[in-house]
Amino acid sequence: MDTGQVAQLRESIHGTVISPQDAGYDAARAVYNGMIDRHPAAVVQVSDAGDVVAAVAFARGQGLDIAVRGGGHSAPGFGTCDGGLVIDFSKRTGIRVDAAAQTARAEAGTTWSGFDHATHTYGLATTGGIIGSTGIAGLTLGGGIGYLARRHGLACDNLLQADVVLADGRLVSASIDENEDLFWALRGGGGNFGVVTSLEYALHPVDTVYGGVVIFPASAGREVGGFFREYIAAAPEEFGAFLGFHQGPPVPFLPEEFHGTPICVVVGAWSGALADGARMWEPVLAAGPVLGQFTGPMPYPAVNGLFDALLPAGLQAYWKADFMGELSDAALGVAVDFGSKVPSVQSANHFYPIDGAVQRVAADATAFGYRDVGFAPVIAGMWEDPADNEANINWVRDYWTALHPYAEAGGYINFMDADDQHRIQENYRGNFDRLAAVKAKYDPDNVFHLNQNIVPAVPAASR
Template sequence: MNGNSFDSLRDQVRGQVITPGDADYDAARAVHNGMIDKKPAAVVRVSQVADVIASVNFARDNSLDVAIRGGGHSAPGFGTWDDALVIDFVNTKGVRVDPASRTARSEAGATWADFNHATHAFGLATTGGIVGTTGVAGLTLGGGIGYLTRKYGLSCDNLLSADVVTAEGKFLTASESENDDLFWALRGGGGNFGVVTSLEYRLHPVDTVHAGVVVYPLEHAETVSKFYRDHLASAPEELGAFLAFALGPPVPFLPEEWHGKPVCVVVGMWTGDPAEGAARWQPFLDVAPVAGSMVGPMPYPALNQAFDALQPKGILSYWKADFLPELSDGAIAEHIRFGATIPTVQTAVHVYPIDGAVQRVGQTETAFANRNMKFAPVIAAFWQDPADSDSKVAWVREYAQALRPYSAPGGYINFMDGDDQSRVAENYGPNYQRLREVKAKYDPQNLFHVNQNITPA
């Protein structure tokens, strides 16, 4: 379709309809991952729900693929697609907080930096991502792992309701009391069931936290990793921390001799009694020689955005992930082996805990089925030069393959890349068939297939 073909859509929306040839087309089609170079038929920067309804109807009636973009942070770049109609929420980032009920409603274009800024004014938060530029909607629909997971569960466990435009162009609210089958599927099932336009969350008292970033020479990684695994198993859920393998970043608290050198890192925060904060981090400072550390009080939003600068929009990336029933000695050994070959300072190899509150929700209570796992590792290479793409992708794949013997069959869909479609069924395990049935009810023609796709039953 050419630009003129979208004139009727322009007449129906208040947002901007951008097509090839428009001055801002290249900027409008770009997503966070610079590996993605798709050329959509049009990008609609929606201004309100009415624009979403018109866009869905237009795409369906004209047999166009639909790509949905919230924060645009999708690893496979699902927020854009060749010859598709992109529904872009970049201009809808509002977050309304109700401090009395400890709830917040977020529009679909908000990032976690937007969300945390709004809720922090009231000393409140909910489980969000590790990076502030991640979209609220996309993270939640895939599950939502973050610093607060052990204490308060996944992002989707804190979702109270969602407004959705279906493939028929109908506007629905999904909650425990309305369209509860759709609400069940949205909590971990991704963007398969409609266009989510806003999300309502339960909030918790989280204000200033006792944050910690402790960096160790890689030679001590085995000691640190085993201590992390064993200590976390008995630590209060107020301690949320992940294990990482990286190259030493150029930060003030890390001596220059460690910049760009392979290191092991523990990052997280204590949200319990502030007076206990220093004592809760002391074991991590004592377990092995420390290359550098930053431990102390910090506003929660500041920790959530601490690493944003390492991964700016346009950087190239490739991701792989599995779930771990245990952080076994064998898995630790492979992390150390590949940790010695981390290719760039931006590359993120993180092992996130998903115990505590996550495991108090039943395996079939939401679409997120992997409640019996203890860790969710991600291997995400980031780099600047396109000439390096083949070698970086190969490194990630080899790393992931080395971890497979210690991993469960499924992985976390928010960490999956575009070549992981064959794993969708195992990612959802016992919930997959029910998800297919919900998909058949709300999107029988699979209009919303630019995602980790669940095929209709």
């Protein structure tokens, strides 16, 4: 854009417009994934929904791509673009909790650490992710797997209402009572349908939990994984945990000799009666040779931030994902093989259980269609040095290639990278055609395409 266009944009925005000529441009264009190095025409740090309306209108009028950034955590870097306009919610992090109604409304730039802090004041929480700096909007729109999912469903199952700026500039409400088809699509369909400016959630009584981390050698992964598979299937839904493969982190409860060595972990939280917490973790502590463990009562926000210190913004990142009906012995064998070669202390493979309350929602009740599978595995490659990009990307791809034969056709869109677009129809199963129709209704020109993109359905008369 030239200086005249930038000036025109600034006249319509109450927030901050940052162009390539401004001193803060490099900081404003940066996203969580340090591998992403894109140069937008401008970054609009919005102050309100009116700024979003103006930014969308300006971008459309100038023929610019639109990237929408909430927490900025998208592994493919969908929160930025080359030569387009970034609508950035980083300054919009307000949260209002209604303790009596057990609900909370939060702006789209809110992260889970901020949300959890606000709701924990009242002894309340909802299902979030596992990294506190993750944005609430992106995680929720893609589904939202977290420690409370077995008990309270996905983040999108707890979404009550969203304010959305559409491609035509209208600001609308989406809920079970208003624009129901849009509300259906937002719950798992990603950022395809408009710019979500705020979200309202149902909250649940969750205060102090009994949580933590138990670390085993990766070589015990078959044994520990087999135990975990059976234990999580039988455990009360208040026990939310995942199985993972890492390098030993530099934490005080793990002897230094195991730092940087291949390990297997069980991480999670018991959100039931605190007095039962130690008993629920006892079988985990007996599942294999324990190298180190840190379990006990802790505030729920502490559990949701256990990995934050290891995963600062700016790491290189490349991810792959699937859904799995079951965690078979063969799949565990692959996990032990590749989990013993985890290339960095930040990289990991996790197997998230998505049973319990998740499966009590019908497959067509929301856009998130995989309601009958047991696990959502992610292979998250993250590392510091760009010189290691090729080797570490290959580890992720080779791992996924070996694991995928034991998985479903589709995977969880929040864990997918930019080169997974060819899987989009499989990711939504029988919900895809309906999603394409909703896309055609609310965004027929595919203005919002910087995402795991659902192309608008073509009317039968136009085919």
